[in-house]
Amino acid sequence: MEDLFANLSHGFAVAVSLENLFLCLIGVVIGTLVGILPGVGPIATIAMLLPLTFNFDPTGALIMLAGIYYGAQYGGSTTAILINIPGEATSVVTTIDGHQMARQGRAGVALGTAALVSFFAGTVATVVVAALGEPLTRVALLFGPAEYFALMVLGLAFAVVLAQGSLLKATAMILLGVLLSTVGSDLETGEERLTFGLAELADGIDFVVLAMGLFGFAEILRNLESPESRNVVKAKIGRLLPNWEDFRQSFMPMLRGTGLGAILGILPGNGAVLGPFASYAVEKKLAKDPSRFGKGAIEGVAGPEAANNAGAQTAFIPLLTMGIPPNAVMALMVGAMTIHGIIPGPQVMTKNPDLFWGMVASMWIGNAMLLVINMPLIGIWVRLLNVPYRLMFATILLFCAIGIYSVNNDPSDVLMTAFFGLAGYVFIKLGFEPAPLLLGFVLGRLMEEKLRQALILSRGDFATFIENPVSAFLLLLSLVVVVVAIVPAIRQKKEEALNS
């Protein structure tokens, strides 16, 4: 416990330096912005802004990128409430009751509640991250190659199960991602693999190139096809602060949502997206009058919003302690860390304590900033919703192009990104979701390395994965997760939840 406070105060000392405060502020403002603008996701934004961080020290850079991520969660709710379009995948649930509240002239209360519960959830989640960071890192340091491999299998199993649409297609995307990660020189012999003799591919496919193509470019293509239909609530926003009655109704949902979101967020394979759905289901079940849900029940905003933000924060735990990114945004953070010369994994906490604790502390500071900038600035954000997409997409494209070029100062990267943009567009058209591919790509190298190490240690005996109790448990769990998802009844429920 004392360690926790000592570490946190060390973190705060790092995070309150003028530069880091400034970067945190920039991060959360940009994050809110992209969260609000539909069609600009946090993945594309972080990839786009990566070159902006080249001149900063790694701690500052990651503080800013993290700010973009959880800022986007905040901004996404604003769009969900005001125009009934989820700015981010995790704010889908907020559209249900949040938008109804807005139609009843209570947009301000919905926005205010969302901001307040998010701040509360963020505060709790920051403490959870700090408290679990050290013990989990210690566990991770004990992991051998077999356990690591099994853990990554579990992460990918979750990613398959939680992906939208067909399980078969999600599995294909994961495998393709891992396959793409093998491009480049072999980690042991240095032989060139799958490079088609191209010198550009000798070092492997650049993560930023892949992410920008699949998300940045392909997203623009998809958005251009669906004509804009934004019906911003024209009614008045009204008062922002919830009154006593609103507060009383939101308090318990906020606590439950925070707990659910924090736990689900730790799960590998993007458990955070489940948080809001789980919270909404729980609140509806516990409510005295469930028929109010869908007609502007404040509990339907408070619970999911808390879960959403708590999950966004605890999703950093697998990344910071084990070096395993649980979702595509975290995968991008791995890319950012590597560019800044930091190898993600349990050693980050001991080797770069400034980075680890500074980032944890900055999350709380960032959440406080979000509360302060979101409440008074809502009017400005609403006006931003009227920026036409015909100007936005050109801007995004230009920023992407400059960003990609600047990563390696290599024009061929831009061409390769265009290629992956085309691939991503075709995949989306054929019903494949690109996020699992990115996750497979990021975990691929490490997985192959650990697999090969484990088999060398066991002299080629696959039984090592089953004889080792930890890896046996993790592999069994992966199997259970996948089998359960195939069971038709559960599959139907999942589809209902993800598509509602």
Place this chain on the structure above:
Amino acid sequence: MQNLLAGIILVLIAAIASLQASELSIGTLRHIGPGMVPSALSAFVALIGVCLIVTWMRGHRSGTGRWPTRGPLFILGAAVVFGLIIRPLGLAVAGPLLVVVAAFASHETRWGEILAFAVGMTVFCLVLFKYLLTLPIPVAPWLIGY
């Protein structure tokens, strides 16, 4: 059609990858060679591709929707143009050109607006990336030498 096409594409990718990997040594389980993981993965991908083709044959024939060409052509084209001319001509030319080419992708484009926007955006990016963040991106090598 969707699953048929998806399946065929997966099988094709797997075929290309395993062809590329065929020159690499597979190794043994005791000591895995560079070729084993790519070959194994290609086999799995091909298997899923075949499964998708089978589901198509068994009647899951959801459509593929529309395939407009205008968006992909001009958006990706704009990026390719940018990549090709950024080194010789610099951001001062590549920037506005990217915006203008990309503008062909949308039928909502207003040309007066987009031209002014292209110039303004490029100036903004030059100030931000070149002068504030000092990234080594070429500005106009043919005019000012960098």
